[in-house]
Amino acid sequence: MIAPSATLRRGSPVGWFLLLVAGQWAVLSLIKSGPEVTYPHLQFSRFAEWPHAAATVVLLVQLAAVLWGMRGAWERVVAWVRQTIPMPLLVVGGGVLAGLSAVASRDPRLYAGELVLATALQLLALLTVVLLARALDDAAVRRASAWVGRVFGDAGTPQPGRFLDPFALACATAVLVACSFLALVVYEGVPHVPDEIVYLLHARYLAEGFLQLPAPPVAGAFDVDLVYFDATRRFSPVPPGWPAILAVGVRAGVPWLANPLLSALCILLVHKLVRHYESPRTARLLTLLLAVSPWFLFLGMSLMTHTATLACALAAALGIATARERSAALPALAAGVCVGIVSLIRPLEGLAVALVLGVWSLTARHRWFRLLPSAALTAATVATAALTLPYNAALTGSARRFPIMMYVDKYYAPGANDMGFGPNRGMGWSGLDPFPGHGLRDVVVNSMLNGAALNLEMLGWATGSLVLAVALLCSRRVRRVDWAMVAIVALVAGLHAFYWFSGGPDFAARYWYLVIIPLLALVARAPAALFGEGTPSAARAHVAVLALSASAMLSWMPWRSVDKYHGYRRMSADMRTFRSSHALGRSLVLIRGRRHPDYHEAALENPLDLTDATRTIFAWDRSAAVRRATVAAYPDRPVYIVDGPTITGHGFRVAAGPLPPGSLAPEMPSSFDFPQVVDHGPPAEAPRRTP
Secondary structure: OOOHHHOOOOOOOOHHHHHHHHHHHHHHHOEEEEOOOOEEEEHHHHHHHHOHHHHHHHHHHHHHHHHHHHOOOHHHHHHHHHHOOOHHHHHHHHHHHHHOOOOOOOOOHHHHHHHHHHHHHHHHHHEEEEEEEOOOOHHHHHHHHHHHHHHHOOOOOOOOOOOOOOOHHHHHHHHHHHHHHHHHHHHOOOOOEEEEHHHHHHHHHOOOOOOOOOOOOOOHHOOOOOEOOOEEEEOOOOOOOOHHHHHHHHHHHHHHHHHHHHHHHHHHHHHHHHHHOOOOOOOOOHHHHHHHHHHHHHHHOOOOHHHHHHHHHHHHHHHHHHHHHHOOOHHHHHHHHHHHHHHHHHHHHHHHHHHHHHHOOOOOOOOOOOOOHHHHHHHHHHHHHHHHHHHHHHHHHOOOOHHHHHHHHHHOOOOOOOOOOOOOOOOOOOOOOOOOEEEEHHHHHHHHHHHHHHHHHOOOOOOOOOOHHHHEEEOOOHHHHHHHHHHHHHHHHHHHHHOOOOOOOOOOHHHHHHHHHHHHHHHHHHHHHHHHOOOHHHHHHHHHHHHHHHHHHHHHHHHHHHHHHHOHHOOOOOOHHHHHHHHHOOOOEEEEHHHHHHHHHHOOOOOOOOOOOOOHHHHHHHOOHHHHHHHOOOOOOEEEEEEHHHHHOOOOOOEEEOOOOOOOOOOOOOOHHHHHHHOOOOOOOOOOOOO
16 A cells, blocks of 8 residues: 555565455464354464464465565555654554454453454554555556546545445445345344344234234243233333334245345445545445445344444435535434434434434524424424334333333343443343443443454454554544544444443444444545545555455355354254144144243244144243143143254254143153253343243
8 A cells, every 4th residue: 555666566466365365264263253142262272273273374374475575665664654643643543453453351361362463463464455555566556546436436526426326226236135145045034133033023913013912821931032921911122113114024024135125225325425525436435345344244134123223324314414405404304203213223322313413413504494404303303202102101001111121120130221330230141241230340341342343343354444444543634524423433332331231242343333334434535535535555545445355255254154143043944944844733842942042943933823723832841830831721732842952952853742632741851951951041141030
């Protein structure tokens, strides 16, 4: 990325790119992650263990090549850094990137060692990219510059573009295809995280026109995480916004397609929005970076809420941008509806979006009344968000009491899920919540966990995803709009500091998901800002950015797909396969194993009406007492006892059956009698109280 001279140019761009990809694969092979609920960590022991030791050889080759390539170039690189970034800010920025190079560990010494190693590996990748950019000769730079102009557009002034811009439309189509492929092949079309399971259940009964379902005959036999039971009913306590959207996919028979479609919509919205305040070139680069973001794509394959909140937030922001441009109130009114929907999906994110757009809307004017756009935004936001009040009242008896709070108060402890600080916050998830209660140290650790996850997974770059954003902020070339992006990031992170949980390793820093757009905006602007718009160095910087993203697509994406998300949390389509190969009829199937994944997989196959006389009923064989009560509740059904994956080690297997109706099979132990499934909560979480 530094302007080269012919005498200092070494190697070929293709060779350095192949070395970058090989080096990233080598680093990934040294990381332990897997489908359990854990953060990725470098394993020092793997450097000398076969077959991982082969990665050490690759990294040593990469190091030798980089040292050879950088001979005679160090002075120019150092000169550019000193010219661009003041020394105090260079120290601060370097410290930030080093601190976010690895995820925090409980052992401080192990964490310190991993930080040093991860920082060195990211620096090695950065130098490899620098050498890739320097290897471009003058003719290649001219071709690259012409190609960037042709594909990404000019570097002119901001101006509203077409919603269906050909470039954005191509990216949106690619995202739709990629997310659909991941949803069907990697995720197998089934939910994996307990939250996703209850979202799908919630969507199923909303699609049928119900706010809640009748209580099952035996609550303990149908215990799904995040479902509230009382004597007469059961319901999902999560906010209704996302399940209501997902219900459309349920009605169409393709719930897995909801987030891929919303992801494609996000691409179109972000391009249209960014054109209002950035050049066409930066807007298209940001759009492309979002389209190839592993964080974005993996959430796009899931049934999680975050893609929907992002789409609504982008639509709301576009409404305010349009209101400012046209001095109109109607776009602000539509923006308020979108902000209200965000609050119905994730209330805390709704507050963040409302604060950001509320301030921005003050710059919009109207010929009738100057603050009419702001008033329209506020009124529509409040009216839409207020839809939760009758919903709350129907489920909890009080418009001011949210179902999720009633659920946590009953099954965990009163106030455990409240915002703010105190010793009673948290649900006892010892593997994910480092300290009891919620205080300053929790804020620090949660921020470290989310920051490192963000740096690793937002773009999947071997250099760390934030390197260009941090470099821009530490340079002398920061604009007011860049600080606005920083303020949005700080607001989202700051609001979540008042919540006891970081979000865990499910889909990286998912609670901070709204920061993806402001951070990518900084990354997209960095090449032109740091190297000069239209210069040969800027062309090299664009090539480097594309090379880093291409390397991530060739390494990080397939590695994360196979290593983590395929079979994540031990969930799979095994029950769907089992059911298709067994003629179960109207039997009662008792599932032995954990609630998650064993019973959760089976529960997805249940009808909404658990007294349906024509359908197979799947119950959790959690204990001898629950078995007796369940068999008694279905006295006319043949009985199967089926072992789940945590018992068999692979798929579902019939342990007994079909047994005559009313059979208890007393000689066969229940789930409680298997040592490996005594903890009936999801992995790394404490079990809730039995309903």
